[in-house]
Amino acid sequence: MSDRTRDPLRKGVEGHHETLAEAKSIMTDLILTELTVGLQFANFARNSFLTKSYSAGRRQQDMAMRAHEAVVHFLPKSAPTSEQTTIEKQLGELKTAIRT
Numbered sequence: 001m002s003d004r005t006r007d008p009l010r011k012g013v014e015g016h017h018e019t020l021a022e023a024k025s026i027m028t029d030l031i032l033t034e035l036t037v038g039l040q041f042a043n044f045a046r047n048s049f050l051t052k053s054y055s056a057g058r059r060q061q062d063m064a065m066r067a068h069e070a071v072v073h074f075l076p077k078s079a080p081t082s083e084q085t086t087i088e089k090q091l092g093e094l095k096t097a098i099r100t
Helices: 003-050 054-077 084-099
Strands: none
Touching: 003 054, 003 084, 054 084
């Protein structure tokens, strides 16, 4: 294979790697956002239960559980590196907040 033939292939592979890295970065941002939203819903649910607004509390708790499920679903598809510790910590906090 000549250099002229390899060049477009090499550029295509490099472009693919850049696109994949960008997609994984977006996935990590999505996961962090879902965790933030889930923790907020869990806090809303706790406050609703404390004020005896059980219907609202259950809806908010359901939204927190959905955020948790989304993170668990997308986490294996992402490649968080420096954010891994933050994600694991917040995921644990969210799981605990949903139970309480």
